[in-house]
Amino acid sequence: SAVIIAVAAQKGGVGKTTTAVNLACALVKFHHLRVLLIDMDPQGHVVASLREIITLGGLPLSEILLSEAPRDVYEAARPTKIEGLYITPADKRLNETETLLSTRLGREHILQNAIKGARTHFDVILIDCPPNLGNLTLNALVAADYALVPCDLSILAFEGVADILRTLETVQSRLHHDVDLLGILRTRVDVRTRSLNATIGRGLEESYGPLLFETRIPANSALTKAQAVGRSVLDYQARSRGAAAYQALAAEVLARLEAE
Amino acid sequence: SAVIIAVAAQKGGVGKTTTAVNLACALVKFHHLRVLLIDMDPQGHVVASLREIITLGGLPLSEILLSEAPRDVYEAARPTKIEGLYITPADKRLNETETLLSTRLGREHILQNAIKGARTHFDVILIDCPPNLGNLTLNALVAADYALVPCDLSILAFEGVADILRTLETVQSRLHHDVDLLGILRTRVDVRTRSLNATIGRGLEESYGPLLFETRIPANSALTKAQAVGRSVLDYQARSRGAAAYQALAAEVLARLEAE
Ligand SMILES: Nc1ncnc2c1ncn2[C@@H]1O[C@H](COP(=O)(O)OP(=O)(O)OP(=O)(O)O)[C@@H](O)[C@H]1O
Numbered sequence: 001s002a003v004i005i006a007v008a009a010q011k012g013g014v015g016k017t018t019t020a021v022n023l024a025c026a027l028v029k030f031h032h033l034r035v036l037l038i039d040m041d042p043q044g045h046v047v048a049s050l051r052e053i054i055t056l057g058g059l060p061l062s063e064i065l066l067s068e069a070p071r072d073v074y075e076a077a078r079p080t081k082i083e084g085l086y087i088t089p090a091d092k093r094l095n096e097t098e099t100l101l102s103t104r105l106g107r108e109h110i111l112q113n114a115i116k117g118a119r120t121h122f123d124v125i126l127i128d129c130p131p132n133l134g135n136l137t138l139n140a141l142v143a144a145d146y147a148l149v150p151c152d153l154s155i156l157a158f159e160g161v162a163d164i165l166r167t168l169e170t171v172q173s174r175l176h177h178d179v180d181l182l183g184i185l186r187t188r189v190d191v192r193t194r195s196l197n198a199t200i201g202r203g204l205e206e207s208y209g210p211l212l213f214e215t216r217i218p219a220n221s222a223l224t225k226a227q228a229v230g231r232s233v234l235d236y237q238a239r240s241r242g243a244a245a246y247q248a249l250a251a252e253v254l255a256r257l258e259a260e
Numbered sequence: 261s262a263v264i265i266a267v268a269a270q271k272g273g274v275g276k277t278t279t280a281v282n283l284a285c286a287l288v289k290f291h292h293l294r295v296l297l298i299d300m301d302p303q304g305h306v307v308a309s310l311r312e313i314i315t316l317g318g319l320p321l322s323e324i325l326l327s328e329a330p331r332d333v334y335e336a337a338r339p340t341k342i343e344g345l346y347i348t349p350a351d352k353r354l355n356e357t358e359t360l361l362s363t364r365l366g367r368e369h370i371l372q373n374a375i376k377g378a379r380t381h382f383d384v385i386l387i388d389c390p391p392n393l394g395n396l397t398l399n400a401l402v403a404a405d406y407a408l409v410p411c412d413l414s415i416l417a418f419e420g421v422a423d424i425l426r427t428l429e430t431v432q433s434r435l436h437h438d439v440d441l442l443g444i445l446r447t448r449v450d451v452r453t454r455s456l457n458a459t460i461g462r463g464l465e466e467s468y469g470p471l472l473f474e475t476r477i478p479a480n481s482a483l484t485k486a487q488a489v490g491r492s493v494l495d496y497q498a499r500s501r502g503a504a505a506y507q508a509l510a511a512e513v514l515a516r517l518e519a520e
Pocket residue numbers: 011012013014015016017018019041045129130131187188189217218219220221223224225227242270271272273391414415416
């Protein structure tokens with residue numbers, strides 16, 4: 001039965017998609033796991049980031065989430081050129097889905113109930129979330145066993161971490177769903193911005209200490225270039241610092257899961 | 261009667277808030293205009309970015325938007341330490357407001373009808389939007405005379421520009437509201453990522469040519485540092501490249517408005 005990890009953060013542009021995509025690819029490439037990458041962001045950036053290796057078609061995710069009859073996200077999973085990596089793409093109707101779910105009974109549990117089949121086919125399921133704490137993100141958190149929270153070294157991203165941790169607590173206490181924080185991931189770390197790194201970095205350590213992953217993702221143009229050509233950085237520029245960092249993150253994620 | 265500019269882009273982290281904040285401050289500082297900065301992002305990043313100069317309190321924006329009786333955003337405008345600069349802060353209930361507005365008659369026109377009073381008190385009104393094209397952003401676009409669209413030199417931001425331009429067309433054709441594109445602003449331009457700048461930069465020029473502002477905002481740590489201390493960069497580090505760029509943008513914005 002797959003472990004399910006939601007990659008979530010309220011702040012825009014902190015590297016949720018970059019992390020979901022490259023962590024998934026690292027788990028497949030270096031650990032030979034079967035991984036499903038679900039895109040819960042209506043903007044469809046997972047497919048855009050991996051457009052070189054995915055073939056589209058098949059059932060739209062929105063149809064599965066809005067269906068009254070029981071469906072499973074596995075029905076929308078697409079194979080990719082990477083053996084073991086599958087993607088459930090976002091589709092344009094996910095925007096409406098965010099709104100349409102608001103009036104539905106148990107609106108936060110829709111994905112949770114549509115993921116049971118997929119669990120049996122994969123080792124890890126990663127869910128990329130949009131930059132807000134709306135219905136789609138809530139569904140991801142309620143479907144997930146863990147949340148992985150990327151955070152760049154900016155005051156706004158730092159302050160956003162508290163919001164998502166509060167949301168995790170509410171999911172646990174009010175919806176009685178046991179989703180834990182797998183860790184907070186420092187991203188886009190630029191060696192040139194020493195004072196900022198020091199201030200926000202220290203703030204993160206003081207507030208969250210052991211919750212922080214040891215692995216930090218450096219600012220590395222290989223990551224943006226890989227996204228521009230539609231491939232994972234592990235494919236496109238395997239010897240880059242970005243590739244090395246996501247390889248290290250994959251190992252650290254598995255170690256943390258092992259310890260749980 | 262104030263000119264109203266919505267600062268909007270679907271992509272997260274492209275510099276909407278940084279632009280709304282520093283453009284507002286440049287218009288006040290160098291052109292002595294009366295400027296109102298409205299925060300339509302539930303995350304309240306405008307106040308976070310200027311927390312050093314704002315005094316909170318007063319009516320919450322959500323109350324004005326959800327009120328059945330006619331209200332005006334001017335009732336929620338707060339003075340700042342900068343003479344001529346006022347801020348209507350976001351509040352926590354804006355998240356609910358996004359949802360609650362969905363069922364309301366004429367849900368895209370709420371802000372438009374609540375901004376008429378404010379128009380008479382200011383020269384320019386800037387509206388910071390969340391990273392999506394939901395009800396809050398739609399309200400900003402329908403209240404606005406112009407949209408200013410920041411875009412960093414990444415494939416996802418570039419592809420997002422087409423979406424917002426399509427949304428502007430729909431607002432014009434379906435809602436019969438005349439909101440024009442003031443321009444597309446290249447942001448976070450890093451001299452070190454030459455090939456990316458070239459590719460995406462060329463893509464922007466080929467697709468949008470004259471719609472692009474001449475001014476490009478460079479990647480400059482002064483902008484992040486200013487945000488971290490809660491002041492505008494024009495205050496905090498007036499001689500930085502970031503400050504110079506937003507000063508140039510203010511002049512270019514006024515020139516374009518003049519030409520209209
Ligand atoms: N470590 C890094 N080094 C360099 N560029 C990066 C890094 N991480 C992310 N980026 C770039 O920053 C931009 C934002 O990253 P990404 O889209 O993954 O963030 P996000 O949190 O998913 O954004 P959104 O909130 O819009 O979903 C992208 O252009 C991406 O290529």
